[in-house]
Amino acid sequence: MGEISEEEDPVLVSIDPVSRTVWPGFVWIRLSFDVQTERPNQNWIVVVIFIPIDRYPWAETPASSSVQDRFHPRWLQPDNPASGYSESAFPAAERTTMDPWEAASIRGHRTEIVQSLRVQDVRSYMIQEGVMDPEHFEDIECERTRALKVERFLDILATRGPRAFPVFLTALEDFGYPHLADMLLRAPTDVDGCLGGVVLLEDTIAKCRENLKKRYLSEYGWIQPIPWNPAFRLHLDEVYTNLAIVEGKRRSVSADCMDKSYSFQEEWLFDDGPSCVLVEGPAGIGKTMLCHKIAYDWAQGTVHSLKKFKLVFLVEMNKISFPSMKDVIVKIIAADEAVDDEVEAIWDFVSSNPEQILVIMDGLDEVRSPHKAKMAESFSKSPLRRAFSLITTRPESNCPLLRSCDKAYILEGHTVETLSKFIKRYFREDRASADGLLQRIRSNTPLSGIALNPLNAVFLCALWEDNQGALPATLTQLYSTLIECLVRRYFERIGQPCSEAELVLADVRNVLVTLGQVAFRGLEENRMVFQEPELEDIPNLIHVGLLAQDTWARRLSQRPWRFLHKTIQEYLTAYYLAESEQGFTVEQFAKVIPNPDMYMVCIYLAGLLKDRAHYFFETWKEVREKSELANNLCLSCLHECAPHGELVEIVLPSFVDDGSFDVTTKLKNRFYNIPTNYLRPVRHVDRGGQVDRR
Ligand SMILES: Nc1ncnc2c1ncn2[C@@H]1O[C@H](COP(=O)(O)OP(=O)(O)OP(=O)(O)O)[C@@H](O)[C@H]1O
Structure with missing residues (x-):
């Protein structure tokens, strides 16, 4: 390092505004020094020196006079030659943030x-x-x-x-x-009175960073693949499978229009400059898991493209109520008692250095509807708009914040190879079970479609492990078998084993309906968390294991409950609508069908209604708008209830077919057992609002 003497030419010395910090009797100057040229330069080594105030080279006034007299802000402006703040000594481009x-x-x-x-x-x-x-x-x-x-x-x-x-x-x-x-x-x-705010702030940021890292390592390092079995835990590195993802320029572009499918690498998301990246994918496809993996990898320091982030904030959108984005981040910081007093200082750092910050917002679809617009506005006004951000959402969600995204990816779930890898990892030593399940999946087309979704894959493994018997052919069957399995285990635990599946579910039907009503209310309010009094009428079900208490709320006297997964809340909502008198009404169906937050509910509902599904599709025809999203949902609903010809005929006019979505072929391919006279071409050409219903 070059020596800096008191004789150093002051004009060549680049003075940072920090130098205005004064200790009694001293001026604190922060100098930057280029080792090679021995000329001061902002980029190189920073030296802090303390000069007795009466020996300070620019001091023209006695040491007793006020500091401001000697350190006028104008001195620090580029146009003042006396400042030594010349463009060459202190190029503006080299400092991009407020000191x-x-x-x-x-x-x-x-x-x-x-x-x-x-x-x-x-x-x-x-x-x-x-x-x-x-x-x-x-x-x-x-x-x-x-x-x-x-x-x-x-x-x-x-x-x-x-x-x-x-x-x-x-x-x-x-x-x-x-x-x-x-x-x-x-x-x-x-x-x-401290050794400069800078040093203190850096310490504070380091403390905050270490604590966030500790939190992510402990919370996300281990996963519990079967939500109801806390004893079975696997390390994230052991279970995480790299899923298929496709890249596109904007959201809601169907996967075929997008670039080729990749095996996902975190580098793609964060290699460019600050941007807002969207990752979209259906229920259970692995969006949350991806967010946890990114936070975990940052904490581990193993992924190069994540090392540039000083702080990473993972925001679980369903857990927050929104006054503003600032409040959300401040709450995350304040969760750590060690930096409780320094929250504002950390927020200032975040605001002034957004390019060193990554904000992960998981589950935008779970933000309550009234808050969506407010949140988008708060985000666009907040300094976080210039940070790196990653947003995940289900495709059916509609939130103005999505317009802020610069890049979009669609998470597609397992490929055949990654599914096989995942199942083998799940069963570890038990190769026979893994091979048996893989064999069953390969030989069954509907099942192999279901299994490519990672959450379904986990549930299939659990079911296979449990009874090695019948496996479901539809999503609805998968969830009803799972619930039956949980209920059966519950009865075994309390000493009342029950072998008949129908008996099992009949016993708890009323309880499931009551729970479904709570689940429905939750979805209507976009709420995943429930307080104890709301569940008072259904204590048994709490023990069955459909609900779990948040671990983060251990310190609260009344710990809130949530469903094991949002899809379980959605299935139970459908159960309530299909099985209860108040649920099974045209008014209820008319409320549910057009609501994008009830996308999955419609699928399970059609599956549970089965022979009674014509009520559902009659209502569908009346209330659902025509769009490609609605087409896909309708196909999924039909698939769940194994439709007969009449059912397809009811709903056929609801499809929009503008040439790119060939309804007839799609229906023929999916429901090959339906007589073709029910599938006569219905061509809807929507030009200027004119719909031709031939
Ligand atoms: N990459 C992966 N590797 C292995 N298992 C995975 C992976 N992604 C997801 N899973 C399994 O699937 C489950 C569901 O995934 P996750 O909760 O991330 O879905 P999601 O897309 O966030 O769903 P939702 O939109 O319903 O909230 C996880 O708990 C995990 O068991």
């Missing part, structure tokens, strides 16, 4: 600024100096009150790079707020 000291100063005096500033007084100057754009002020003007406008202004300011602070100081000084400028130049209260 942490400055961020801390604004944060420490935020209340005072919010109390007295009127944003319009500094508007012109901030625009003139190129620190903010007119669009920023349009955005600020949308806030209702003066104080909220200042809050918004300060949030934006924190993201406007290294010149933002000095320019703001000058604006304050020249346009009626010199007292605020003076105040900002004093060390803010939260870093006062």
